[in-house]
Amino acid sequence: MPSGPVPxxxxxxxxxxxxxxxxxxxxxGRHGRTPTWPLPPDPAEAMVDHWQSVADDLETQxxxxxxxxxxxxxxxxxxxxxxxxxxxxxxxxxxxxxxRKIWARVWTTPMATxxxxxxxxxxxxxxxxxxxxxxxxxxxxxxxxxAYADRLGLTPWSMLRLRWEIAPxxxxxxxxxxxxxxxxxxxxxx
Numbered sequence: 577m578p579s580g581p582v583p584x585x586x587x588x589x590x591x592x593x594x595x596x597x598x599x600x601x602x603x604x605g606r607h608g609r610t611p612t613w614p615l616p617p618d619p620a621e622a623m624v625d626h627w628q629s630v631a632d633d634l635e636t637q638x639x640x641x642x643x644x645x646x647x648x649x650x651x652x653x654x655x656x657x658x659x660x661x662x663x664x665x666x667x668x669x670x671x672x673x674x675x676r677k678i679w680a681r682v683w684t685t686p687m688a689t690x691x692x693x694x695x696x697x698x699x700x701x702x703x704x705x706x707x708x709x710x711x712x713x714x715x716x717x718x719x720x721x722x723a724y725a726d727r728l729g730l731t732p733w734s735m736l737r738l739r740w741e742i743a744p745x746x747x748x749x750x751x752x753x754x755x756x757x758x759x760x761x762x763x764x765x766x
Contacts, residue, residue: 582733583736583739585598585736598739599690599738599740600743601742602742603743603744603745604686604745605685605686605689606683606692611683613675613701614697614701615702615705618668620664621665621668623661624661624668627660627661628658630654631657632654634653635650635654637650638650667712671709674711674712675705675708679700679701683700686742687728687730687740688700690740691728700728703724706720707724707725
């Protein structure tokens with residue numbers, strides 16, 4: 577990540593001849609279909625199969641065990657493994673649903689016009705995955721989401737560093753000023 581001061585807006589710079597211009601982003605955001613999700617399923621989903629396998633192995637061993645106390649301990653461990661698998665599966669499902677909601681929402685932002693031009697779909701998907709995990713309480717993912725947001729121009733500081741600005745939106749339903757011509761008789765009285 578580049579360091580140093582944030583560049584000033586071209587309108588307040590002392591030397592205006594050396595700076596590239598700002599890229600105007602449409603105020604109403606990006607229109608059109610949301611790109612297809614480019615990433616494979618979350619790798620955490622593989623842990624569900626692992627814990628299910630652990631539970632199956634423990635239950636098989638417990639069936640062969642003749643000692644009742646040992647058998648019960650194995651069955652308890654198998655139940656905990658199944659509980660872990662169910663918890664991970666629920667977290668993965670919630671994260672996947674949230675990822676898709678965030679994905680659909682970020683592709684309507686003004687910044688999405690630039691991402692589309694630069695083909696940053698995987699980077700944006702990485703942000704969505706980290707943001708979803710962060711919103712579900714993962715602190716490491718929260719740090720990653722902040723870093724992605726900075727690189728994708730989702731903060732005012734990063735927009736300035738990328739030289740992006742949102743174009744002023746036209747005022748909705750602004751009254752149109754009409755000019756009434758002054759008649760020649762009215763002009764004589766003024």
